Amino acid sequence: MGLTYRIYLSGNRIFGCGKCKTHLSTSEHIMSKDFHGKTGRAYLFEDVVNVTDGPQENREMRTGLHTVVDIHCCHCGFVVGWKYIKAFADREKYKEGKYILEKMLFQEVV
Template identity: 45%
Template sequence: CHKCLTDLIPTTSIISKGFTGRHGRAYLLPNTYAHKPVPRQLVTGAHTVSDISCRNCGSVLGWKYVDAEEESQRYKVGKFILETKRVV
């Protein structure tokens, strides 16, 4: 975490480093803690997402894909985006 320096996830758990978040580059992850789902318009279309945060300090670090309107984007559902500017 960029705020409290808590270790979040092993680098071997990163599925893809080729994603874009609200604050720049992001990683696609298999699991972490998520908040209540909300609709959000992203670069790749309309999705339902849940923000994810550091379990230690509560800083928002990215989001979980809960649903995707487009069939081509459904492979992301159940996975997480971790924004690289939000981590050390």
């Protein structure tokens, strides 16, 4: 399998894995802070790096049925959120290909 090459980000605010601080995204990629996950507040990001995808599954969420994959830190395997693969409702299609990072599962990296 080999080693995973990690991407290091730069920007005003960098967010990393809540366990090992591997860079995940920056404040410039936040689309919304008005989301909720299993652990509470969550942010919608347009781009996230250094994650691997879990298996696809259909989940019934507050906004309807979605096909999602859990996303794991590529360094330590910690689950940090999920990625929207498919939204079944037309009004939710903007989420497809976007990422949710749960606030309790990531941290600001200084």
